Amino acid sequence: MTEMLTGAQIIVQSLLKEGVDVVFGVPGGMNLPTFDALYQSPINVVLTAHEQGASHMADGYSRANNRVGVCLATSGPGATNLVTGLATAQMDSVPIIAITGQVRSYMIGNDAFQEADTVGIMRPVVKHSYLVKDVKDLARTIKEAFHIATTGRPGPVLIDVPVDISNEKTAFEYPDSVSIRGYKIRTFEEGDDAQIKAAAEAISKAKKPLLYTGGGVILSGAAKELTEFARKNKIPVTTTLLGLGGFPETDPLSVGMLGMHGFEYANYSVAECDLLIAVGARFDDRVTGKVDEFAVKSKKIHIDVDPSQIDKTVKVDYPVVGDVKNVLKKLTKLVKAPDTKDWLVEISKMRKDFPLVYKLRKKLLPQDIIQRISKATKGNAILTTGVGQHQMWAAQFYQFNHPKSMITSGGLGTMGYGLPAAIGAQFARPDSCVWDIDGDGSFQMMSMELATAAKNRLPIKIALMNNNQHGMVRQWQDLFYESRYASSVVNPLDFVKLAEAYGCVGIRVEAQDQVDAAIAKAMEINDRPTLIEFMIEKDENVWPMVAPGKPSHQMIGTYESLKDNGAVAQPRRLNSEDESDLSLS
Amino acid sequence: MTEKNTEKHTIVCLVENHFGVLARVSGLISARGFNIESLTVSKTEDETLSRMTIVVEGDAATLEQVKRQLNRLVDVVEIWELRAGEFIDRELLLARVKADDKKREDLKNVAAKFGAKISDGDDSVIVEATGNRSSLDGLLEELRPFGITKLARTGRVALERA
Numbered sequence: 014m015t016e017m018l019t020g021a022q023i024i025v026q027s028l029l030k031e032g033v034d035v036v037f038g039v040p041g042g043m044n045l046p047t048f049d050a051l052y053q054s055p056i057n058v059v060l061t062a063h064e065q066g067a068s069h070m071a072d073g074y075s076r077a078n079n080r081v082g083v084c085l086a087t088s089g090p091g092a093t094n095l096v097t098g099l100a101t102a103q104m105d106s107v108p109i110i111a112i113t114g115q116v117r118s119y120m121i122g123n124d125a126f127q128e129a130d131t132v133g134i135m136r137p138v139v140k141h142s143y144l145v146k147d148v149k150d151l152a153r154t155i156k157e158a159f160h161i162a163t164t165g166r167p168g169p170v171l172i173d174v175p176v177d178i179s180n181e182k183t184a185f186e187y188p189d190s191v192s193i194r195g196y197k198i199r200t201f202e203e204g205d206d207a208q209i210k211a212a213a214e215a216i217s218k219a220k221k222p223l224l225y226t227g228g229g230v231i232l233s234g235a236a237k238e239l240t241e242f243a244r245k246n247k248i249p250v251t252t253t254l255l256g257l258g259g260f261p262e263t264d265p266l267s268v269g270m271l272g273m274h275g276f277e278y279a280n281y282s283v284a285e286c287d288l289l290i291a292v293g294a295r296f297d298d299r300v301t302g303k304v305d306e307f308a309v310k311s312k313k314i315h316i317d318v319d320p321s322q323i324d325k326t327v328k329v330d331y332p333v334v335g336d337v338k339n340v341l342k343k344l345t346k347l348v349k350a351p352d353t354k355d356w357l358v359e360i361s362k363m364r365k366d367f368p369l370v371y372k373l374r375k376k377l378l379p380q381d382i383i384q385r386i387s388k389a390t391k392g393n394a395i396l397t398t399g400v401g402q403h404q405m406w407a408a409q410f411y412q413f414n415h416p417k418s419m420i421t422s423g424g425l426g427t428m429g430y431g432l433p434a435a436i437g438a439q440f441a442r443p444d445s446c447v448w449d450i451d452g453d454g455s456f457q458m459m460s461m462e463l464a465t466a467a468k469n470r471l472p473i474k475i476a477l478m479n480n481n482q483h484g485m486v487r488q489w490q491d492l493f494y495e496s497r498y499a500s501s502v503v504n505p506l507d508f509v510k511l512a513e514a515y516g517c518v519g520i521r522v523e524a525q526d527q528v529d530a531a532i533a534k535a536m537e538i539n540d541r542p543t544l545i546e547f548m549i550e551k552d553e554n555v556w557p558m559v560a561p562g563k564p565s566h567q568m569i570g571t572y573e574s575l576k577d578n579g580a581v582a583q584p585r586r587l588n589s590e591d592e593s594d595l596s597l598s
Numbered sequence: 599m600t601e602k603n604t605e606k607h608t609i610v611c612l613v614e615n616h617f618g619v620l621a622r623v624s625g626l627i628s629a630r631g632f633n634i635e636s637l638t639v640s641k642t643e644d645e646t647l648s649r650m651t652i653v654v655e656g657d658a659a660t661l662e663q664v665k666r667q668l669n670r671l672v673d674v675v676e677i678w679e680l681r682a683g684e685f686i687d688r689e690l691l692l693a694r695v696k697a698d699d700k701k702r703e704d705l706k707n708v709a710a711k712f713g714a715k716i717s718d719g720d721d722s723v724i725v726e727a728t729g730n731r732s733s734l735d736g737l738l739e740e741l742r743p744f745g746i747t748k749l750a751r752t753g754r755v756a757l758e759r760a
């Protein structure tokens with residue numbers, strides 16, 4: 014006899030079968046049965062201050078390791094609070110599962126108390142969604158949801174469970190496998206041999222090939238394969254914001270980040286290459302700038318597991334649909350290493366001629382602080398960020414050497430993401446050092462989750478770059494709105510007191526000579542969160558920059574334009590000796 | 599793949615006969631800003647599947663995107679394009695047309711020419727016709743002088759010949 018379980022118990026047993034040991038969420042009338050069943054289970058239930066926080070925690074948890082983050086919310090307002098988190102995960106292809114309570118199934122459509130059409134509201138921001146109408150379907154639904162979330166191009170999946178379904182009993186049997194006839198990923202994952210062969214031939218013949226790698230490399234766990242492929246064939250690598258960490262930046266072949274606030278030499282390399290090999294990247298507008306002038310001297314290869322990305326914004330010459338890990342492995346076997354000696358010398362020269370720069374000033378500079386955090390952690394920390402200038406500086410000045418070490422909302426650009434994502438990441442990797450590099454504007458959008466971090470005694474570190482501004486907005490207002498500062502001054506706040514109120518350690522740093530000590534102190538504290546409030550220069554800008562609508566190789570705030578002001582080239586790598594040794598490796 | 603002109607394309611989509619699938623398909627189409635001329639849904643001989651016939655306007659690249667995006671939906675089981683000349687397509691037209699006794703004969707003649715049926719009424723009739731879009735357009739042209747008071751047309755349904 015199979016056991017008779019309630020829907021809520023089935024949810025718990027299914028989560029256990031999927032290896033879930035922690036969930037994030039907030040209870041309410043329509044998911045109380047689930048919380049009650051969880052209460053009696055070995056699963057760690059993390060109560061969050063806000064459901065949006067729960068969704069970002071699940072997201073940060075997924076991005077930090079290879080497991081699936083799970084978040085829970087009740088019906089109506091609980092569910093609608095998840096929208097931003099699911100949209101964030103959807104844009105960056107993060108596998109998470111959201112389980113929401115729903116009003117009794119016979120009440121649906123009646124504007125019952127706390128009813129919202131959750132499946133309808135979420136439809137455009139999830140990979141797939143379910144409304145469970147029969148308790149007998151529940152176990153299979155959960156199995157399918159995990160499968161869909163994690164395979165192909167990953168993404169969030171929503172399961173909406175009416176409260177009467179979670180109270181009803183049925184025999185529990187967890188299926189071993191799924192069969193969803195409309196879900197066609199299997200045909201894509203291996204990669205088409207003819208397409209791969211054509212791409213391999215193009216690479217073998219190229220003189221100036223450039224790998225342009227994105228979040229897909231991280232998602233498919235292909236960092237090793239990418240590194241092998243690039244090194245074997247001596248092909249330089251530029252990464253997107255989400256691709257950071259997919260290729261070690263200590264490697265001489267690393268050209269760093271490209272795009273709107275990418276490095277000059279990365280964007281120039283894109284303009285100069287004769288073969289652009291896009292790997293798990295999607296030609297986002299923040300990468301391409303003006304699309305018609307993007308990488309015009311090159312033929313293009315596009316490797317992606319999602320066929321709908323091919324030719325979406327940029328027409329490519331050699332599409333390869335497949336999981337990037339599998340495809341890179343096959344390419345490594347097929348490609349005859351092209352002769353890239355001259356090309357590497359050219360890139361080496363661009364790297365020297367167009368470095369990343371800033372000029373130290375009286376007050377604290379976020380760029381300098383981030384470099385110091387990078388040194389103190391030896392590039393081995395997990396970073397999360399909010400959205401704005403600090404996010405771009407983190408991308409530019411932290412040295413990322415490992416996949417899954419940069420956790421940031423790239424596609425949706427969600428302010429408030431940094432703190433809850435850091436919490437999720439710390440749960441996923443308790444032994445790692447997790448830093449949230451945040452802005453005072455972004456941080457305040459989710460600062461209530463300090464309570465969650467403190468309650469769970471998480472040793473996360475928050476480097477709060479307090480410029481008393483929506484700095485990125487102010488930068489745009491200076492550049493494009495004649496310095497009319499409409500709503501870009503953030504309402505001031507004592508962040509040290511705020512941290513202390515939640516039971517975290519708060520440190521304020523105003524002088525340059527206190528920076529390293531504060532970082533060191535934060536790294537020593539291992540039983541609660543530490544927030545360092547860095548009082549930074551207010552009017553510092555993120556350079557270089559591609560102005561909106563401009564081609565990506567026509568940048569402003571370049572080295573050339575800043576050097577006479579005393580801006581100093583900042584070697585981005587730790588071992589700066591091999592800064593220019595591209596051609597030697 | 600090189601044609602730039604916008605054309606009409608007929609896509610057939612077999613989808614799971616689940617609750618909410620029409621909303622997923624139409625939501626995706628509007629979210630992506632595709633220009634849809636018509637969309638019809640019906641049951642098939644397999645009761646677990648529904649058949650959607652979608653007429654899209656756009657160049658070849660747009661069409662390709664529509665197909666790829668729809669294919670991403672978990673509930674879309676199969677999708678293909680019908681090629682000109684290889685399928686039969688029909689729409690249904692219902693029109694209420696003014697027709698006093700004097701004009702009734704003329705109207706019957708027009709209807710007969712298009713193989714349309716007429717249901718009698720006092721001073722107006724309902725004309726019912728099936729055909730492809732252009733023949734129904736032709737019928738409408740000829741009905742217009744009588745005075746059309748109400749009109750309903752379905753979108754296109756289509757079936758491959760072989």
Ligand SMILES: Cc1ncc(C[n+]2csc(CCOP(=O)(O)OP(=O)(O)O)c2C)c(N)n1
Pocket residue numbers: 399400401402403404426427428429451452453454455456478480482483484485486503
């Ligand atoms: C939820 C949300 N609202 C608004 C924005 C628009 N926005 C982008 S950056 C920014 C300012 C960020 O300020 P802060 O977090 O202090 O970072 P800074 O730029 O000062 O480093 C704003 C308002 C956004 N990205 N996300």
